[in-house]
Amino acid sequence: MSPPRELRELRIALAGSRRLGCGLAAACDVEELSSQGWREQIADRRPHILLVEGGEGVGSAWAEELDGLLASCGQERVPRMLWVTGASVDPVLLNLWEHFDRAFAVGIEPLMRLIEAGFSVPSLLWLATALPVDDLPVADTSSRADSVVCVGGWGRDCTAEWRDRLIEILRAAIPHGLRILDFAEPRALPSDLRSHLDVAASGRRAEALRRAKLTIAAEGAAPVELVVPEIVFDAAACGAAVVSPGTLGSALDFWTAEPPHRLIPEVRSREEAAAAMDHLLGDDQFRERVVHDCRRVVAYNHTYAHRAATLASAAGYRLIPDAPARSAHS
Amino acid sequence: MPPRVQHIVETRFSVRPGGDGPQGLAIEGWLEERLPLLRRFCLPSVMAQDAEFTWLVLCDADTDPEILCELRGAARSLPAFELGITGPEHGIRQAALAAVDPDTDVLITTQLDSDDALADGCLAAIQAYADSFHRSAHPDLVVNFPRGYRLDARKNALYEDRMSNSSFPSLFERPSTRNEAMTVLCGPGHATLRQECFTHQDESMHAWLIVVHGGNVINRIRSDHPRADLAAGLSRFSLADDAVEIFHG
Numbered sequence: 001m002s003p004p005r006e007l008r009e010l011r012i013a014l015a016g017s018r019r020l021g022c023g024l025a026a027a028c029d030v031e032e033l034s035s036q037g038w039r040e041q042i043a044d045r046r047p048h049i050l051l052v053e054g055g056e057g058v059g060s061a062w063a064e065e066l067d068g069l070l071a072s073c074g075q076e077r078v079p080r081m082l083w084v085t086g087a088s089v090d091p092v093l094l095n096l097w098e099h100f101d102r103a104f105a106v107g108i109e110p111l112m113r114l115i116e117a118g119f120s121v122p123s124l125l126w127l128a129t130a131l132p133v134d135d136l137p138v139a140d141t142s143s144r145a146d147s148v149v150c151v152g153g154w155g156r157d158c159t160a161e162w163r164d165r166l167i168e169i170l171r172a173a174i175p176h177g178l179r180i181l182d183f184a185e186p187r188a189l190p191s192d193l194r195s196h197l198d199v200a201a202s203g204r205r206a207e208a209l210r211r212a213k214l215t216i217a218a219e220g221a222a223p224v225e226l227v228v229p230e231i232v233f234d235a236a237a238c239g240a241a242v243v244s245p246g247t248l249g250s251a252l253d254f255w256t257a258e259p260p261h262r263l264i265p266e267v268r269s270r271e272e273a274a275a276a277m278d279h280l281l282g283d284d285q286f287r288e289r290v291v292h293d294c295r296r297v298v299a300y301n302h303t304y305a306h307r308a309a310t311l312a313s314a315a316g317y318r319l320i321p322d323a324p325a326r327s328a329h330s
Numbered sequence: 331m332p333p334r335v336q337h338i339v340e341t342r343f344s345v346r347p348g349g350d351g352p353q354g355l356a357i358e359g360w361l362e363e364r365l366p367l368l369r370r371f372c373l374p375s376v377m378a379q380d381a382e383f384t385w386l387v388l389c390d391a392d393t394d395p396e397i398l399c400e401l402r403g404a405a406r407s408l409p410a411f412e413l414g415i416t417g418p419e420h421g422i423r424q425a426a427l428a429a430v431d432p433d434t435d436v437l438i439t440t441q442l443d444s445d446d447a448l449a450d451g452c453l454a455a456i457q458a459y460a461d462s463f464h465r466s467a468h469p470d471l472v473v474n475f476p477r478g479y480r481l482d483a484r485k486n487a488l489y490e491d492r493m494s495n496s497s498f499p500s501l502f503e504r505p506s507t508r509n510e511a512m513t514v515l516c517g518p519g520h521a522t523l524r525q526e527c528f529t530h531q532d533e534s535m536h537a538w539l540i541v542v543h544g545g546n547v548i549n550r551i552r553s554d555h556p557r558a559d560l561a562a563g564l565s566r567f568s569l570a571d572d573a574v575e576i577f578h579g
Contacts, residue, residue: 004458004534102533121490121556123477123533253494256525293525300528301494314533318458321530323467 004318010308013038013047013078015069016062019085019127019230020053026130027304027322035061038069042076049315050078052100054093055086055110063092070099079315082119084110085127087227089117102314107227123314128307129233131206133299141213141239141291142284148173148277149212149240151205151231152219153183162245165268166218167193169245172273173216176281181208209238213287214280216273217244217264228253232264233302236294241280241287243267253297263294333435333464337383337457339376340426340515343368343401343444344393345416361397363543367445369404370573371541375447377408378568381454385410386429387444388515391417426513432505436460439514440500447539448498449478449566455535456500463502470512471502472529475537479563480555483543486574488563489555491540494531495521498538539567 010028014021017032024030033041042050050073052058058066073080082093084105094117097103104125105111114122150170154163170178170193178196182205183189186197201208209215219229228248235242242264248254254263265276280287305321312319344361376385385408389398398413405411414425430437440456442448456473463471474496480489501514501523518526564574 004455006458006462115556121477123492253525256522297525300526301524306530310531310533313531316534318462318532320459320462320466320468320471321528323528 004313004316007048007312007317007319010312010317010319011045011048012308012311013042013050013073014053015050015066016053016058018053018056020051020083023128023130023230023304024051024308028308033069035059035065038065039072042072042078046076047078048317049311050080051311052080052082052093054082054084054089056088057090058092066092066096067099070096074099081311081314082114083125083311084114086110089113125307125310126228126302127230127233128302128304129230129237129298130304131234131237133237133295133303141241141288144211144213146179146208146212147177147281148179148214148216149208150178150180150216150218151182151208152229153180153185154188154218155184163188165245166216168270169216169218169243169267169273170196172267172270173277176214176277179208179212181205205234206238209235209240212238212240214241214243214277217242217246233298236291236298236302239291239295241291242294243273243276243280245273253301254294256293263290263297333460334431334433335436335438335457335460336431336434337381337438337440337453338426338429338513339383339385339440339442339448339453340513341372341385341387341442341444342422342515343387344389344397345422361394364444365397365400365404367541367543368401370570371447371539372442372444373404373408374568374570374573375449375539376410376442378450379448379453380451381457383410383453383457384412384429386412386414386426388414388416388422388425391415391420423513423516426515427511430505430511430513434505436464437503437505437511437513438500439503439511441498441514441520443497445541445543446497447541447567447569449535449537449539450568451535452537455532455537459502459530468502468528469504469508470527472524472527473500473502473532474498474524474529475532475535477533477536478538478540479536479558480540480542481564481574483541483574486560488558488560490558491555495524496538497540499523501527536563536566539564 012028012030013033014030015033021032070080079101082100082103087109089110097118103114103119103122105122106126111122154166179198180196181198181201215235217229217231219231232242244264244266247266267273267276309319309321416422416425459473476492476494478491480491497520499514499520503511505511517523
């Protein structure tokens, strides 16, 4: 094995981007490739890594070009990586398994699809936050304007179980004050919840999270195991507590040993959600501690600087994630 | 100017996790089983490392002198070997800190259990981060290799494993700029260390081997551990000739 090469800044050529472009751009030099102009783009600036984002379908334009892109990068010895950022994997990508050097996925289901297709031991790699974790003061969220904010919601292919669970959990939030932003299927909401939609705040996710004491991690289509939605990391960065309708799986990230408890309660019914929200919203000190611990976990492990450094290591480079500007304890 | 780097691999041999003193010796025969495992897996993997380091093996003062003698004998050809003795008056923390050079710019401590193994080149891969860490603004840093293997030594079966909080973390510190180093064994424990320290996950290699031998305190083979090719996987490690019979069959 050749020794790792040190990098000061990682340069990624990104194809098929839907969400990774913005996130990784906060941490490294990212060039989003176009399906028509990728040859010139790569010739102009050789990347350290080619990263293909998978998850919601690569689209017809890339479906025709991916083969050539992967072959070209292979010839140039540019490591070729796949990162599946959704619950499913486009069959186009599965058929190209031999052309990738490494593969990553955000959850167990897509990991199994990659293994079945022939990928050699893909690795679990969650999304992260691109928001600055340490530019905000930690203390005193008791004066925040909003109690409960729900950003995003069930997707097009959501299961009935997920939809029904989310509706009940949203209803549990109504007595506390609820705002719903950027809901993917607003017309599918029942009328008692539709009145809580805030269309004016659309697209201002970070601002909404910074105004809220608590958020419901409603992103996704199903309560998929070992998928931690991006909103969890963003909420932690913005100092909002989190209640999750889904199973977050690898609980040690958001689990404290002393005293043993989950930093993010996982709720499956209106009753469970009400109890969790009553506790988090009714006890400012408890919520402050939870928020502080979540911010620390995210600052130490789950920024896109961390993800860029991990991708770099998979390609044979060493790159330490950026240190926060100030201590996460401030 | 390159930083002064000290790398200590810390191994508890006859000191139980979380305990100082004679608790580690409570189970009769436990150490007699432990020594062959160290000889077959841990020791040869450490001896094969192509890096400069100290291997600090911690033993309780009440350990059977014959066991200590065998341990010293087994490691006699390893100059990096250092025996640290603990007892009621001199616990793990004191023994670990006694090995630390206070003038070191970058102290790296790596945890290694006495029945497990490190892949060839692992310590060099860890030390490759020393310069970057020294130049960074991090007061401390954990480097973890999430990829490794579990070996079912009873069945000679190898399994892929992945842990973002593996039992092989490496802690980077700056002892010359703080009152006292922590070292990895004296910290909060590998399960929650990355909740306390900035952590980097290195995906470059299968860096460790956990040996499941029936006498493990914690480690087991779980149904979600994918099967791996025994010969190919173990070729990444330097183990004793009699470590795995089928490997050489």
